[in-house]
Amino acid sequence: MTDPQATTVAALLDRHAGMLLDVYGVLFDARGPLPGAAELLAMLERRGTPYRIVTNDASRSQATYAARFARHAITLAPERFCTSGSLLPGYFAAHGLVGARTLVLGTEDSIAFVREGGGEPIALANDLPQIDAIAVCDDSGFDFLRGIEQALGAIVRSVEAGHVPALILPNPDLVYPKGGGELGFTAGSIALLLEAALARRFPGAELRFTHLGKPEPHLFRAAAAQLDLPIDQLVMIGDTLETDIAGARAAGCAAALLAGVSSWHHARETATIIPDYLLASL
Numbered sequence: 519m520t521d522p523q524a525t526t527v528a529a530l531l532d533r534h535a536g537m538l539l540d541v542y543g544v545l546f547d548a549r550g551p552l553p554g555a556a557e558l559l560a561m562l563e564r565r566g567t568p569y570r571i572v573t574n575d576a577s578r579s580q581a582t583y584a585a586r587f588a589r590h591a592i593t594l595a596p597e598r599f600c601t602s603g604s605l606l607p608g609y610f611a612a613h614g615l616v617g618a619r620t621l622v623l624g625t626e627d628s629i630a631f632v633r634e635g636g637g638e639p640i641a642l643a644n645d646l647p648q649i650d651a652i653a654v655c656d657d658s659g660f661d662f663l664r665g666i667e668q669a670l671g672a673i674v675r676s677v678e679a680g681h682v683p684a685l686i687l688p689n690p691d692l693v694y695p696k697g698g699g700e701l702g703f704t705a706g707s708i709a710l711l712l713e714a715a716l717a718r719r720f721p722g723a724e725l726r727f728t729h730l731g732k733p734e735p736h737l738f739r740a741a742a743a744q745l746d747l748p749i750d751q752l753v754m755i756g757d758t759l760e761t762d763i764a765g766a767r768a769a770g771c772a773a774a775l776l777a778g779v780s781s782w783h784h785a786r787e788t789a790t791i792i793p794d795y796l797l798a799s800l
């Protein structure tokens with residue numbers, strides 16, 4: 519196998535008109551900014567380089583993200599953040615879901631994204647009546663097991679009534695790093711639980727969630743549209759082959775793997791997803 523080209527951020531900026539940056543494992547971890555992140559963002563701002571920060575996180579609004587970065591002395595405009603949650607309003611509009619009675623598993627910010635899209639968020643409760651949609655955004659913001667069971671009950675009752683709700687998964691990630699080597703389950707794992715239970719209850723019905731975040735192409739396309747650049751003039755920097763690199767390549771933009779979750783040294787023998795570049799650091 520030919521290894522991808524080892525390169526530097528400076529060389530990427532010479533070669534590509536715009537840049538997309540992952541958050542976890544590239545700019546931040548659970549504790550705060552990673553080495554080089556603040557310097558890179560300051561340089562992009564100074565040079566006026568078109569860029570977006572693209573993340574599967576569907577638990578924080580762009581304003582909440584900007585405030586979080588600001589607490590670490592990194593001042594960015596909210597529109598710099600392109601999150602999987604921020605795809606929800608457009609998804610609702612494009613799929614006839616204005617007015618849809620929608621269960622939201624997630625935070626207040628997740629619920630606000632659904633409301634912005636014209637959905638009518640309904641609170642988790644026992645014995646919920648028929649719903650039109652469910653958006654599984656995050657593992658936080660609700661009582662985890664009870665909330666999942668209440669959601670399952672509402673989906674089952676709706677399907678039994680002949681009304682299959684729209685199943686929407688902004689953040690398809692299964693786990694996230696909690697810091698100190700610990701992992702947490704997140705939205706993608708919740709959707710798998712629900713799908714497995716629904717497959718048992720309704721064999722052959724193929725009830726599956728629609729994924730919005732990476733590795734689907736939607737976030738990359740949204741970022742390119744916001745930057746008003748053709749997607750093939752962008753380069754994505756990410757630390758995960760299966761989401762950042764696979765998604766970027768499928769969407770048509772170049773992809774640089776930063777040493778991290780998917781260290782190329784370990785992945786290269788069996789990898790089917792090949793980045794264009796390798797970065798040792800930011």
Ligand SMILES: [Mg+2]
Pocket residue numbers: 540541542543544756757758
């Ligand atoms: Mg990452």
